[in-house]
Amino acid sequence: MKLATIRVDGATRAVRVDEDKAVDLGENDLVTVLRRPDWRARAAASDGKSYPLSDLDYAPVVVAPEKVICVGLNYRNHITEMGRELPQFPTLFSKYARALVGAYDNVVLPASSTQMDWEAELAVVVGAEIRHAGLRQARAAIAGYTVLNDVTARDWQFRTNQWHQGKTFEATTPIGPWLVTADDPAVAADGLSLTCEVDGDTVQKADTGDLVFDPAALVSYVSGIVTLVPGDVIATGTPGGVGHAREPARYLTHGSVLVTRIDGIGECVNLCRRERR
Known part of the structure; x- marks a missing residue:
């Protein structure tokens, strides 16, 4: 089952994306849907207003998550690429919700940076409130998966x-x-x-099985630090192939087309635009 948040008439709506249409779930965004204990059954059974797939304007899949937690150095090949040893514990950092854009929105290259790099990632969306979760509980608390690119100002x-x-x-x-x-x-x-493509060139290609810490392990670990709640996002890290590690280094520029794809999930296609102050 595919669930999304779309923009409609200046607002947002949560929808189920079927093969031939999107069906309204009766809430303004997906985070609100996930806060219901029976969200899976409700989403599957919803028969609300429908929208043509060709008209969908995708907002960030979670518009205002309480937390966006990211993991660094979590693919074995990327760790090797960066000249580091395999970590004993996950390397964590965070983002604010304003960093997020939709799957087909423009990516803004900040005026103050000349080294904007790509980082294709599998992202986990939490679907239940958990604290100090074991692996089994953590796995059960995962609502699902989405595509993310942790575009970084090196x-x-x-x-x-x-x-x-x-x-x-x-x-x-x-x-x-x-x-x-x-x-x-x-x-x-x-x-x-x-995979990640920049202007038609495949720059990253990996298998999520190469993760050092898998999604359940990450959810469990983070829940030992802070309570995870529905709609929280955990970005699981990027594989090798980032621009900063190349010789010579390569970065995103004004007009670059960034494609981030995970088989079985979907893709983001984003035009990069330099910020205007």
């Missing part, structure tokens, strides 16, 4: 040992177009193919 990220300032510039992080629920056969495989 020149800001590496100003200090703390990465946050390079990771949360506004309107830089596409997410969507929908959430594929965790019980959908499309995401049942142990590993999903993840």
Whole structure:
């Protein structure tokens, strides 16, 4: 089952995306839907207003999550690429909700950065409130999966040992177009193919089975720090192939077309535009 948040007449609506139409779920956004204990059954049974698929304007799949938690250095090949050792614990940082854009929205390249880099990622959306969860509880609390690109200002990220300032510039992080629920056969495989393209060039290609810490392990770990609530997002990390690690380095520029794709889930296609002050 695919669930999304779309823009309609200046507002947003939560929908189920079927093969031939999108069906209104009776709420303004997907986070509100996920707060209901019976959200799966309600979403599957909804027969509300329908929208043509060709007319859908996708907002970020979760418009205003309480938390966006990101994981660094979580693909074995990317860790090797960056010259580091496999971590004992997940490396965590966060984003603010204003960093998120829809799956087909423009990505804004901030005027203050000249080193904007791509990072294709599988993102987990939480569907239940949990704290100190074991792996089984953590797995059950995953509402589903979506596509995210953690577009990063490398020149800001590496100003200090703390990465946050390079990771949360506004309107830089596409997410969507929908959430594929965790019980959908499309995401049942142990590993999903993840790719990133820039201007038609495939720059990242990996299998999510290469993750050091898988989604359930990440949900469990983070829940030991803070209570996770419906709509929270955990971005699971990026594989090798980032622009900053290339010789010479390559970065996103005004007019770049960024495509982030995960088989079984979907893709984000975003035009990069330089910020105007």
